[in-house]
Amino acid sequence: MLTDMSTSRPGTTATPSDTAGAPAATTRRNHDDAPDTAELFVRLAELEDGPERDAVRDELVTAWLPMAHRIAGRFRDRGESVEDLRQVAALGLVKAIDRFDPSRGAFESYAVPTITGEVKRHFRDRMWALRVPRRVQELRNRVRVARRELTQNPGSPEPTVADIAAHTGLSEEDVTAGMEALESFSTLSLDAELSSGDDGYSLADTLGATDTSYDVVVDREAAKEGLRRLPERERAILYMRFFEDMTQSRIADRLGISQMHVSRLISRSCARVRDEVLGSRRPGADPR
Secondary structure (H helix, E strand, O other), X not given: OXXXXXXXXXXXXXXXXXXXXXXXXXXXXXXXXXXXXXXXXXXXXXXXXXXXHHHHHHHHHHHHHHHHHXXXXXXXXXXXXXXXXXXXXXXXXXXXXXXXXHHHOOHHHHHHHHHHHXXXXXXXXXXXXXXXOHHHHHHHHHHHHHHHHHOOOXXXXXXXXXXXXXXXXXXXXXXXXXXXXXXXXXXXXXXXXXXXXXXXXXXXXHOOOOOOHHHHHHHHHHHHHHHHXXXXXXXXXXXXXXXXXXXXXXXXXXXXXOHHHXXXXXXXXXXXXXXXXXXXXXOOOOOO
């Protein structure tokens, strides 16, 4: 008898008729940590809330937890412990299981972006010492990746803003914002040393102090209108007293009046200006 050449030759592909009675091949999965849980998801969707559904849900979490840990591992060495990242990824896995519709396709295709998004949100909301808008955070990530790609070859110079803009397609303004955000992920203590030399100083040494002169400027501007409304002689007396630093006796001699009269005029003029300023600051007061 002649043997079937299609089954006797090595490397020959079998025809559909040759494999009709053979069991179907196992579907190839993307990762070893992607278990076949299609039946469990169908069962979960059919069950009402209760102990049985909770047990199926726990079984799914256990089965897919290695995949969640693998995703968490992608974000290691970014300032957060691996254990914390795994906890965040596990939370994303639970959310993915609760929201997954088995009629929409494979669970892995839905779970991977869901878990990844949960981990990224953790970095965005919990890891930044300063609150930075999401758009700026994304610019930071693009700038960081571009700098790494442009300097990956030994001897490559530090890329300029223009180089990064050309590499990423961003504007130079966006690149600048992203570069500034690179320094906003963490903060320094006010006691942190900014110089390693003998004349080292801390960040607190660079901070300015309250300038009381600003209060003087505000008060002076507020008093201007009241001073303009005073009679000319009283304005002259205040000018001589407070700007020329003349004594009340000298002012009295210059004007031909008594020192007591000068004192009363100064007190009355100052009180009038002060009352006008305070009155204009009250709610509903006429600024005129």
